[in-house]
Amino acid sequence: xxxxxxxxxxxxxxxxxxxxxxxxxxxxxxxxxxxxxxxxxxxxxxxxxxxxxxxxxxxxxxxxxxxxxxxxxxxxxxxxxxxxxxxxxxxxxxxxxxxxxxxxxxxxxxxxxxxxxxxxxxxxxxxxxxxxxxx
Amino acid sequence: xxxxxxxxxxxxxxxxxxxxxxxxxxxxxxxxxxxxxxxxxxxxxxxxxxxxxxxxxxxxxxxxxxxxxxxxxxxxxxxxxxxxxxxxxxxxxxxxxxxxxxxxxxxxxxxxxxxxxxxxxxxxxxxxxxxxxxxxxxxxxxxxxxxxxxxxxxxxxxxxxxxxxxxxxxxxxxxxxxxxxxxxxxxxxxxxxxxxxxxxxxxxxxxxxxxxxxxxxxxxxxxxxxxxxxxxxxxxxxxxxxxxxxxxxxxxxxxxxxxxxxxxxxxxxxxxxxxxxxxxxxxxxxxxxxxxxxxxxxxxxxxxxxxxxxxxxxxxxxxxxxxxxxxxxxxxxxxxxxxxxxxxxxxxxxxxxxxxxxxxxxxxxxxxxxxxxxxx
Numbered sequence: 235x236x237x238x239x240x241x242x243x244x245x246x247x248x249x250x251x252x253x254x255x256x257x258x259x260x261x262x263x264x265x266x267x268x269x270x271x272x273x274x275x276x277x278x279x280x281x282x283x284x285x286x287x288x289x290x291x292x293x294x295x296x297x298x299x300x301x302x303x304x305x306x307x308x309x310x311x312x313x314x315x316x317x318x319x320x321x322x323x324x325x326x327x328x329x330x331x332x333x334x335x336x337x338x339x340x341x342x343x344x345x346x347x348x349x350x351x352x353x354x355x356x357x358x359x360x361x362x363x364x365x366x367x368x369x
Numbered sequence: 370x371x372x373x374x375x376x377x378x379x380x381x382x383x384x385x386x387x388x389x390x391x392x393x394x395x396x397x398x399x400x401x402x403x404x405x406x407x408x409x410x411x412x413x414x415x416x417x418x419x420x421x422x423x424x425x426x427x428x429x430x431x432x433x434x435x436x437x438x439x440x441x442x443x444x445x446x447x448x449x450x451x452x453x454x455x456x457x458x459x460x461x462x463x464x465x466x467x468x469x470x471x472x473x474x475x476x477x478x479x480x481x482x483x484x485x486x487x488x489x490x491x492x493x494x495x496x497x498x499x500x501x502x503x504x505x506x507x508x509x510x511x512x513x514x515x516x517x518x519x520x521x522x523x524x525x526x527x528x529x530x531x532x533x534x535x536x537x538x539x540x541x542x543x544x545x546x547x548x549x550x551x552x553x554x555x556x557x558x559x560x561x562x563x564x565x566x567x568x569x570x571x572x573x574x575x576x577x578x579x580x581x582x583x584x585x586x587x588x589x590x591x592x593x594x595x596x597x598x599x600x601x602x603x604x605x606x607x608x609x610x611x612x613x614x615x616x617x618x619x620x621x622x623x624x625x626x627x628x629x630x631x632x633x634x635x636x637x638x639x640x641x642x643x644x645x646x647x648x649x650x651x652x653x654x655x656x657x658x659x660x661x662x663x664x665x666x667x668x669x670x671x672x673x674x675x676x677x678x679x680x681x682x683x684x685x686x687x688x689x690x691x692x693x694x695x696x697x698x699x700x701x702x703x704x705x706x707x708x709x710x711x712x713x714x715x716x717x718x719x720x721x722x723x724x725x726x727x728x729x730x731x732x733x734x735x736x737x738x739x740x741x742x743x744x745x
Contacts, residue, residue, distance in 0.1 A: 240492070240499035248497070274497040274612055299618065300512035303564040308491035308504045317564065320503050322512050322613060332503035332613050344519035361500055 237356040238311030247275045250289040255360045258352045262327055264290045273329040294350040296323040296364065301335055301342050323348055323364050337365035377635050380463040381589035381596035381745070384413025384475075384582030385707035390546050390698035393576045394484035398428045399437045401578035402479040406438060409580035414593025415473060420582070422471030424462050426454045426478040427701070434477070444471040450480070452506075452651055455702030456730065456738025460602050462583050472584060478703040479578035487574060496614060507571055507652060509615035511563035514654035517620060518565065520669065523657065525565055527672035529556035531653040532569045532695055534680040539692025541682070541720040546575050547696040570653040572694035579703035581710075589745070597713045601636025601741035603628035611735060620654075624737040625662025632739040638727055640665045643741075645712050645722045646686050647705035649732035650693040656680070659733040682720060690720045702732050706740070713744045 242252050251273070254261040263275040267284035271292075278285050299322040307313040321335040321342075335342060336351060348364040355361050386408025388401050402425070410417060423442040425431045427450030435442065444465045448454040455478065462474040487493065490505030498504070517523045533553055539545035551569060559567040589596035605624040607617065617624075633639050640663060648656045657671035665686060666674035680688040691697040691708040698704050709728040711717045731739040 239502070242497075242500050243495065280609065300515045300616075302508070302511045302515055302566075303561070304502060304508065305561040305564060306490075308488065309499075309502070312502050315502075317561070318502055320501070320508065320512075320563070322616065324618075330610065330613055330616070330618075332498035332616075333501050344516050355500075359500070363501075 237359065239355070240309050240311065241359060247277065251275065252359070254289065254291070255352065255362055256358070258360065260292045260294050260350045260362045261289045262292050262325070262329060263287050271327045271329060273331065293326045296325040296331070296348050298335070298342060298344060298346040298348050298366070299324045299330060300344060321364060334361075334363045335365065336363045339366065341366055341368070374635060375467045376460070376463045376599060376602055378598055378600045379586050380466050380583055380599045381586045382581060382599070382710045382742070383584050383589050383592040383594070383596055384409040384415065384580070385710045386410070386412055386580045387544065387700075387704060387707060388578045390544055390575050390577040392483050393481070396481075398479035398481055398578070399433060401481065401576065402428055402434060402477040402580065403437055405479070405578035405580035406475055406477055409475065409582050412594065413582045415582065419473050420475045422462065422465055422474030424448070424458050424474060424476040426450065426458055426476070426703075428477065428479050442471065444474065450701075452649070452701040453732055453734035453736040455706055456732050456740055457736055459581070459583070459599070459706060459740055460604070460738065463599060463602070466583060466585050472588065474583045475580060476583065477578060477580045478700060480699060480701065481576045482699070483575045489574070494614070498613065503613070505563065506615050507566060508563045509613060510652035510654050511566040512616055513620045513658070515565055517654065517657065521672065523672035525557060526553055527676055528570065528653050528657065529553040530675040530678070531650070531656045531680060532556050534678060534684070535650065535689045535693040536696045537681055538690045538720055539696035541718070542691050542697055545692040545697040546573055547692065566652060566654070569695070572651050573696070573699045575699055577698050577700055579700050579707055581703070581706060594714060596745045597710045597742050598745055599740060600743050601632040601634070601638070601739070603631030603635070603739045605737045607735055607737070615735065620658040621733040621737060622658065622662050622668060625659055625731065625733045626664070628737045628739050629663040629731065632729070632741050636741040638741060642727050643686065643729045644725045645690055645709070645728045646688040647709050647728060647730040648688055648693070649702050649705065649734060650689060650695050653695060655733050656688065659731050662733060663731060663739070682722065687722045690717060690722060702730070706730055709742050713742055
């Protein structure tokens with residue numbers, strides 16, 4: 235069956251993130267000059283402006299910044315999922331990610347610890363999502 | 370000297386105008402803006418030939434706009450249709466005046482988003498986060514309000530006070546789109562869009578236009594009506610952590626605090642002096658965040674502050690007396706600025722704030738601005 239939800243826009247900057255995700259690795263762009271870690275990727279380091287950027291695995295841990303539920307489908311592909319979970323996670327390395335909360339979510343609370351899980355949503359697409367650790 | 374100090378009490382609003390608000394598929398941005406310009410020009414008593422500065426916002430071509438209006442100005446600026454340009458536009462036009470680049474600037478904003486069926490989400494505003502289904506300004510504000518709920522105990526019933534107060538004002542405003550009173554229960558029962566926010570937390574999407582004419586205070590005396598003076602402006606832009614569009618971890622507390630402090634210092638007033646407050650209300654939570662940043666209440670206490678009609682006419686801080694974006698018109702800050710002028714002139718009719726001497730406008734957005742107006 236064809237995948238009806240929005241796909242990532244793959245370009246030279248973002249391709250490593252999605253390639254890593256397919257291998258169950260959550261990754262961040264890291265500045266090889268100053269060590270700053272950022273997401274989404276940037277053509278230069280937003281901190282020191284170096285062009286020398288690499289990708290490194292993130293720890294996969296983070297903290298729940300915020301969470302909610304979409305009751306409206308801005309893309310038709312989400313219509314059958316309504317309402318669906320949405321969340322913002324602050325990764326342990328610092329950057330924010332918009333994502334989905336999966337698994338048991340009734341204990342969701344701003345500040346709760348989360349960890350990454352990988353959902354294969356299409357043959358060629360894996361989405362890093364997050365679940366509560368219960369800690 | 371901060372550059373903003375060049376503006377302090379030197380620039381006046383001498384003309385304001387707007388179109389009706391609603392759905393006007395038969396026209397376009399130019400037709401709407403021309404209508405608002407005609408009304409503002411009439412309001413000012415100026416001749417069209419005196420307008421030598423043109424600022425357009427959310428209007429595709431400044432050239433076409435000038436052609437439609439028959440203007441060859443000495444200063445032109447164009448700003449995109451982002452919901453944060455009103456405050457920036459007014460400050461930039463004021464700077465053009467104080468630096469002698471123009472004598473009379475007409476600023477115009479037009480929005481035909483309803484007729485064009487703008488959705489404010491999905492493929493219209495592509496982002497890195499689309500594969501997760503995260504999109505829309507409302508999504509970002511739902512997330513910020515959830516933080517406020519969990520961190521400070523704020524409730525959706527408290528949030529309802531914002532929507533209920535503004536709808537009450539819209540019912541007193543002949544121009545407003547929404548005319549049916551609502552209750553806290555209506556707010557609670559409304560369908561969710563991105564929970565915890567529901568339909569009555571979202572701004573309208575409607576067509577319309579607004580025009581504002583500014584000049585130097587010393588020229589303003591020659592205009593038809595008593596001028597309204599700009600006595601304070603403040604700014605703080607935030608781009609460093611903008612990867613989730615419109616989301617700010619601190620609900621823009623620091624930026625609003627800083628922009629507000631600068632505006633208050635320049636104007637020589639503080640929150641207790643504000644007779645009416647015009648607050649950018651793309652979504653109802655933004656009002657709570659702005660009240661905290663400006664110091665109308667302590668951080669985290671805006672929910673309690675707005676209870677029992679604080680923001681209503683007759684309350685402690687009459688806010689968005691035209692009905693705001695939630696119930697008057699989605700003019701992205703522009704209509705709030707002309708409402709500030711009308712309140713200070715005493716032209717607000719059934720929604721007039723008595724003894725209105727100082728009005729503050731604030732937009733808590735990635736480009737936070739505040740403008741403080743007073744009667745001459």
